[in-house]
Amino acid sequence: MTTPQTPASAPHRPLSDLSPEELADFRTAKEEEYAALKARGLSLDLTRGKPSSAQLDLSNALLSLPTSTKDRAGTDVRNYGGLEGLTELREIFADLLGVETDQVVCGGNSSLTLMHQVLVDLLLHGGPGSDRPWKDEPVVKFICPVPGYDRHFSMLADFGIEMVTVDMHADGPDVDAVAALVKDDPSIKGLWIVPTYANPSGAVCSQEVAAALMSMPTAAPDFRVFWDNAYAVHHLTDIEVKSADALSLAAASGNPERPIMFASTSKITFAGSGVSVLAASAANKAWYLKHLAMASIGPDKINHLRHVEFFGSADGVREHMRKHREIIAPKFDAVDAALTGVLGGLDVAEWTQPTGGYFVNLDVLDGTASRVVALAKEAGIALTPAGASYPHGQDPRDRNIRLAPTFPALEEVETAMAGVATCVALAAAESMSS
Structure with a gap:
């Protein structure tokens, strides 16, 4: 708060x-x-x-890791494969983000890259529930709580996506304003939010606001919430706020494909050499991996193993x-x-x-x-x-x-x-x- x-x-x-x-x-x-x-x-x-x-010095031990070339299952991390990322790392982030391990994909050093990939795939192909690729829609709009993260806005602008603003309150976006916008306008395809310690206000999206965002009726059948949980573990006091469980709230409301969650270690270990995370429903995850497979045979599993050895567990993070x-x-x-x-x-x-x-x-x-x-x-x-x-x-x-x-x-x-x-x-x- x-x-x-x-x-x-x-x-x-x-x-x-x-x-x-x-x-x-x-x-x-x-x-x-x-x-x-x-x-x-x-x-x-x-x-x-x-x-x-x-x-950055806090993570210098990473420079001498990993000490092994194999993951827990005995797979050589130096080779191709493992598109989802190292299971051990996925387990750590599932714990930190309050989701299930099988909902998690671990990637390269930038969650912004994951967001860009998801947005491009939605534009080119549409997603689960889409009538057609977003590029074929007459207009595509995103709701943007303000003040908000400038890189979210610049990415949308780069694709010509129109931005509609709502106020960011201490407990999250103005849900009444969001609900009114999405109810009758099928061109509004998404909302972008930093739910925990928002950039720049520090606001924390409450359980009640998160539940409303995941359950509210939307005119677009493929409405998505880009849930950028960049600061989920970046506490400044002894009170360590727990993020709302967007995936479970959405599933319980009958909208399991609505949220796609993102996070990374960019401000946890080395900003330019960390790992990124996507978490989503089974359908969204399968859709994402299907298109990712056209661009990659697997992430940097050596870096994944390096981080697993460094942290040991979610408690280590x-x-x-x-x-x-x-x-x-x-x-x-x-x-x-x-x-x-x-x-x-x-x-x-x-x-x-x-x-x-x-x-x-x-x-x-x-x-x-x-x-x-x-x-x-x-x-x-x-x-x-x-x-x-x-x-x-x-x-x-x-x-x-x-x-x-x-x-x-x-x-x-x-x-x-x-x-x-x-x-x-x-x-x-x-x-x-x-």
Whole structure:
């Protein structure tokens, strides 16, 4: 769960309560602070949610693995075959994702690649329940909860798929809005969601919302939910949220083919050399493997075995993620402390306190997000472009900024966020005094 942060004992008065003279004085003070910030000649980057070198170091033992060339069944992993991936690895991820092993396929280093493959196959061939390939539909649309993951949106845009937005709430997408959209429009073929510690809001899709998404009537007989559980085990507190069981909920509702689940170790082990996961109903899995067989004779089972030896079990993954938490949780605390120190009580911004994931969602005064990003850039602080969490990078209110604090060192996060907070305050003062 994530909520907007407003400190109980606010150190500042709301800017809207200031007189014109007081607001002018406030703006002058922030302009002076900003000039001092620029004079520091900073070069800091909060643009992408990448693991830091310290996090990558946690997995260095992978470099000396595997110690064997055979899996548990005695099959030589150096050879062709095994399109589903190593059984031992599938068992680990079935445990982590709360699904059955026979529902799981393990692939290469990128779950984004799996999503792309599934989308292409649906466009070219259609899926179970499709009347025809999606490419033959007059229009194809996806529902996109916002703010959301920019790479989902750019993939859809690349295929010319229209995007319809709904609000992302603390417990998941606005289910009433989704239900109203899918009920009568057969061109709406899918919904894309990060259900656990959503990018960028940190929201967690509740069991109730997940059940509604899996059971609601849809005009399209082959409506799909791309369930991108990228951060299912990326906890930032001792409370380790369990993801909703989308596959079981869908099957119980008579819509077993609706969800297709994705995950990976991209932010668990080595970002560029991990393993990816797809989980789906028997029909969806068979459909996916049928088309995958035209492109591959099997995944990198050596890397699969390497990860199996490294983790040992699902509990090994969970313990490994607690080590990640020790490194990155202080950085999220630093974001909150910096924003609270400068902006608390001004009523010009809201931000999330996520309990997991990789991002902090910052909403500033309407019409000022682009200005905040530009001010930060001039001061040597790189931020994700304003509006990146919306389709085509267009935030209609120009208020949303995604913050990614994991990659820089803690001291750099502290410095960068103090600077970002100054930029937010200055942009607000400019807007309110114009």
